[in-house]
Amino acid sequence: MKDLLQQADEIPVTLVVALAYVTMAFLTNPASPTPEQLHQHGWLMATLVSDGEPWRLLTCAFLHGGWLHLAFNTYALLRVGPALERSLGSVRMAALYLVSALGGSLAVCLVSGPFQPVVGGSGALFGMFGAIVAMQMRQSRSTLGFLNYEGPRRVLSLILINLLIGAIVPFISNTAHVGGLIIGFAFTFLFLTGTNKTDKLFPAWRVALLALTVSLTLHTLQPSTRWDWLWRQARVTEDQERREQLQFAATRSFQGKTDVKRYDIQFLEAQMDSYDRELKGLSTK
Amino acid sequence: MADSPGPESIPLRTRLPALLPLGAVWVAALLPVAFYLLHWSDPELVVSLAITAKRLVWQAMLVVAAAVVVGLLLYPPLPAWLRRFIDRTRTKWSSDSAPLTRALSELKHFETAQKHYEVARLAWTRSDYRLVGGHAKRSVELEATMPHAQHLLGHFLLRMKSLPEARNAFEAAERLDQGHAFGEALLHVAHLQHLTGDLDAALTTFVRHEREHGSSPRSNFWRGDALMAKGQMEAAAAAFVAAAADPKVRLTAEENWFRAQARVRCWRIRGGKAASNEGHR
Incomplete structure (x- = not known):
């Protein structure tokens, strides 16, 4: 002791x-x-x-x-x-x-x-x-x-x-x-x-x-080069033009390539929703 | 007594190995800030810059790695430079700092030429050029008849590209002690005579050095350089061939560096000759 x-x-x-x-x-x-x-x-x-x-x-x-x-x-x-x-x-x-x-x-x-x-x-x-x-x-x-x-x-x-x-x-x-x-x-x-x-x-x-x-x-x-942060920024932005800018940037960052199409953004949106649901599930269980 | 009498202006090239990593850390620290500020005006630009930078860094690393491998295989001075660099770094990092600290603290109580020389010599081994210059100069000021102090001062001044002063120091070392440091001082006198434009004197001194102390890849290389500057291409080529010859024994990293450079000079001279023969046909 x-x-x-x-x-x-x-x-x-x-x-x-x-x-x-x-x-x-x-x-x-x-x-x-x-x-x-x-x-x-x-x-x-x-x-x-x-x-x-x-x-x-x-x-x-x-x-x-x-x-x-x-x-x-x-x-x-x-x-x-x-x-x-x-x-x-x-x-x-x-x-x-x-x-x-x-x-x-x-x-x-x-x-x-x-x-x-x-x-x-x-x-x-x-x-x-x-x-x-x-x-x-x-x-x-x-x-x-x-x-x-x-x-x-x-x-x-x-x-x-x-x-x-x-x-x-x-x-x-x-x-x-x-x-x-x-x-x-x-x-x-x-x-x-x-x-x-x-x-x-x-x-x-x-x-x-x-x-x-x-x-x-x-x-x-404030990771300005990471897609998930840009995506969240886009979600809370009210300015339409800025939101599109951020969505494009997020999708580019996510894909790691420069040409981004409209369906790429939709795909990322679906992806992000599933991540969010998962995280929400984790924090509420 | 001050630690370092008289500040020395160290050339940027000599300070670069210490400054480059520090600069790299600052760049790494400022990049995220720059990205964040830029993101407010153009988030797309930030993303594409980050993607491009990442890609370029990878590509640059691959290219550098490939170039190093190819260079090591094909270009003799590169492995020789690497060996000399590792050798110098090892000497710098593994030399005991205690004698230097002790000598510096002893200097605070009383100064002697020998003590200043001791500090300068130990600092030279550790590549601490800020200390070397002041103490070597002070040592020579206090006692101008110490050939080893003159010799060390010559080395320092040559490194700082103060050629006439370096030549004076080596000449003083040689005058005070003929054949000082196994002919090292005389060889540097010859080399500095060449670098300060006194070609005839340089060639005479090179001949004297070879007669009294024999030759080495370095002495042959420097003699070849002087002969080339004089326009005696045949004799220069012979000197380079002698410098590049297989030494049969393992050379020091320093001598090996001159041998590697001489091999490239030999190729160039041979290439030049071949080109001029082509022109004659």
């Missing part, structure tokens, strides 16, 4: 995240949660995020799709989290987890289809792996000097093996892994491990990363 309290004092963020994983799992039926339950508790779907539900960018990082998924991610969190939180500090650890989760979600919204649902904390966990690599890089005497040591090499192997598994297994979202990894690495390298006084471009890199993250987040909320 004393050990547990001491741990809770030392690594509160890791324990809170693990607790959140388990709590959300029990709220959504831990054995095999249904799509309705996951939808209600905040799974990530690009079209929902752009429809005014931005919290899904973060809530999805606490949801899991079953026992195995939950066990695997909790194990990884409890293996990596404590050491990382002790080195970084709890506030930075919390920031790292959230930013990495955001990075994974942004990657999914930008790359995967607009109706692709995603759950899981693995994007954030990959961000933690990226943070370890970044810390080793910053602490070693030369940029690649950390590769001389066994520990960092193991972390790199772990990242590669997991990316390979993600590439092979169809229902794993490697996009989220890569997004989380990149943002976790960059965030730790530029913000969490102090300033590099000898590199004059360091502050410029900080501003650039910040600008990129903000810009991509705004694009995820």
